[in-house]
Amino acid sequence: MTDVDVLALDNQVCFALYAANRAVTARYRPLLKTLNLTYPQYLVLLVLWEADGAGVRVRVSDLARRLRLDTGTLTPLLKRLQVRHLVRRIRSDQDERVVVITLTDSGRALREQARTVPGQLLGGSGLDPARVAALRDELKSLLQSLEDADETSVR
Amino acid sequence: MTDVDVLALDNQVCFALYAANRAVTARYRPLLKTLNLTYPQYLVLLVLWEADGAGVRVRVSDLARRLRLDTGTLTPLLKRLQVRHLVRRIRSDQDERVVVITLTDSGRALREQARTVPGQLLGGSGLDPARVAALRDELKSLLQSLEDADETSVR
DNA sequence: CGCTGATAGATTGCGCACAATATAATTGTT
DNA sequence: AACAATTATATTGTGCGCAATCTATCAGCG
Numbered sequence: 217m218t219d220v221d222v223l224a225l226d227n228q229v230c231f232a233l234y235a236a237n238r239a240v241t242a243r244y245r246p247l248l249k250t251l252n253l254t255y256p257q258y259l260v261l262l263v264l265w266e267a268d269g270a271g272v273r274v275r276v277s278d279l280a281r282r283l284r285l286d287t288g289t290l291t292p293l294l295k296r297l298q299v300r301h302l303v304r305r306i307r308s309d310q311d312e313r314v315v316v317i318t319l320t321d322s323g324r325a326l327r328e329q330a331r332t333v334p335g336q337l338l339g340g341s342g343l344d345p346a347r348v349a350a351l352r353d354e355l356k357s358l359l360q361s362l363e364d365a366d367e368t369s370v371r
Numbered sequence: 372m373t374d375v376d377v378l379a380l381d382n383q384v385c386f387a388l389y390a391a392n393r394a395v396t397a398r399y400r401p402l403l404k405t406l407n408l409t410y411p412q413y414l415v416l417l418v419l420w421e422a423d424g425a426g427v428r429v430r431v432s433d434l435a436r437r438l439r440l441d442t443g444t445l446t447p448l449l450k451r452l453q454v455r456h457l458v459r460r461i462r463s464d465q466d467e468r469v470v471v472i473t474l475t476d477s478g479r480a481l482r483e484q485a486r487t488v489p490g491q492l493l494g495g496s497g498l499d500p501a502r503v504a505a506l507r508d509e510l511k512s513l514l515q516s517l518e519d520a521d522e523t524s525v526r
Numbered sequence: 527c528g529c530t531g532a533t534a535g536a537t538t539g540c541g542c543a544c545a546a547t548a549t550a551a552t553t554g555t556t
Numbered sequence: 557a558a559c560a561a562t563t564a565t566a567t568t569g570t571g572c573g574c575a576a577t578c579t580a581t582c583a584g585c586g
Contacts, residue, residue: 226489227417229503230395232510234414235439237392238573239517240385245574256542259389262380277564282380284390287565289543296541313551313564327378334377338384343516348384351509355387358506361498362394393543400544411572431535442535444573451571468534468581 247333251326252300256293258330259283264303265327268319275308276315302326395492402488406481407455411448413485414438419458420482423474430463431470457481 241255248258263282267274279290294317297303302323308314338348380386396410403413418437422429434445449472452458457478463469493503 224489225500225504225507226492229493229507229510230399231414232507232514233388233392233395234410236510236514236517237388238439239514240388242574243517244385254541255385255389259380259386262378262383262386265378266380275564280565284393285542286544288545288567289541291566293542307565311552311564315565331378334383342520343513347509348513351506351513352382352384352387354502354506354509355384355391356381358498359387359391359394362391362398365497397544409571432533435535440572441574443537443575444571446536448572462535466534466582470535 243337244333247336251329251333253326256283256285256289257297258333260290260293260297261302261323261326261330264317264319264323265330268324274317276317279317297323398492399488402491406484406488408481408485411438411440411444412452413488415445415448415452416457416478416481416485419472419474419478420485423479429472431472434472452478 244255244258248255251258253261260279260283263279264274267278276287276290276294279294280286283290294303294305298305300322301320304318304320306316306318308316338345399410399413403410406413408416415434415438418434419429422433431442431445431449434449435441438445449458449460453460455477456475459473459475461471461473463471493500
């Protein structure tokens, strides 16, 4: 492969990622609109629902690590969910630096309405589930590679 | 598959896409920082550089179509590039609704500095070019499927 | 010509993303 | 105990990304 090809490939794959990501979240938008949620808010709730079922306490930093977001994104997002009484933000007694996020009953109840969301997405798109799963695994692998590289370069 | 699996964060392609996209653009950021560009600004310039070489006029709507962005994103972005004298925004004489975007000499010159950007990205990450190319093709195919579905649903 | 509908772009407003910085609490060290 | 370093979250500011709305222009048609 020539240098030119490598340069072009970089641009192509990054743009493909950029465009595909927006196309997919655009596909989510009308579905989540019925729950009055944005896509990042939905992701936060996915983590909270999962932890709630397992009886695990979720701190802001847990959400940050799981979703690869920082507090500049999460704090205002969580405040908006709090205003809507979907979550509570409670400062920990043991360590007063920590804020624990818990679901309210409304937040817990929203899970039932959200159950139908994933199915309506790819199900209604005529996309091959096996190919989609393979793509997901490639993306996870790519993410892992990038994060591993960051780790080692920092040390 | 149980309901729990469907809502599990790790099982979602969309999250993999979302996280991988941000990881890749984060990888671009320090490189583009040396040119004082953001990733969307860089994408706009890629289109302009390409059209400039081919002697093609680029309208705002051309950028919107190519990059899948709307004017609410593009207009302020282009104004910022204009303030920095990288592009000109000229309203067409033939059709006064149209705004044509042209490169200034500085904007054209920036292309040389940008040449080294892509190679440093995935090339320096020890990722297999063939796998990256396959990923690009899958993403393009996904994007195409989603856009085709939108087309038909509109009619 | 005057009207209607379509088209191109701009504007406003909201919600992310993220860098940079700040604040407060905790831990480690001496 | 005093203090430096670390950790957890919050705040501020900038730039997307997109929905909704607006203005101006153009094209078609009686």
